[in-house]
Amino acid sequence: MSIGMLALLAVIPIVAALVLMVGMRWPATRAMPVAWLACAVCGLIGWKLDVMYLLALSLQGVVVAVGVLIIVFGAILILYTLEKSGGMETIQHGMQ
Numbered sequence: 001m002s003i004g005m006l007a008l009l010a011v012i013p014i015v016a017a018l019v020l021m022v023g024m025r026w027p028a029t030r031a032m033p034v035a036w037l038a039c040a041v042c043g044l045i046g047w048k049l050d051v052m053y054l055l056a057l058s059l060q061g062v063v064v065a066v067g068v069l070i071i072v073f074g075a076i077l078i079l080y081t082l083e084k085s086g087g088m089e090t091i092q093h094g095m096q
Helices: 003-023 028-045 051-085 087-095
Strands: none
Touching: 003 028, 028 051, 051 087
């Protein structure tokens, strides 16, 4: 398969996510599984990936996403704790 065709296949999941979320106003909880499915089909057809390899890559993506979510959750938790305890005012006063 040519490099141009592989590039076109690589863009399909991104375009699918954009069209579903922006154009059709789907929530990410519905649009992202469809984009993942498009990505998996493109990987199986275009790059001839093994199914087990595709599942391993999907699991790795879930692990990385959970790691990012833990960091974001911790940052939001610290922000709300600082707001409720009055720490934000202390920090703002110190910055002035």
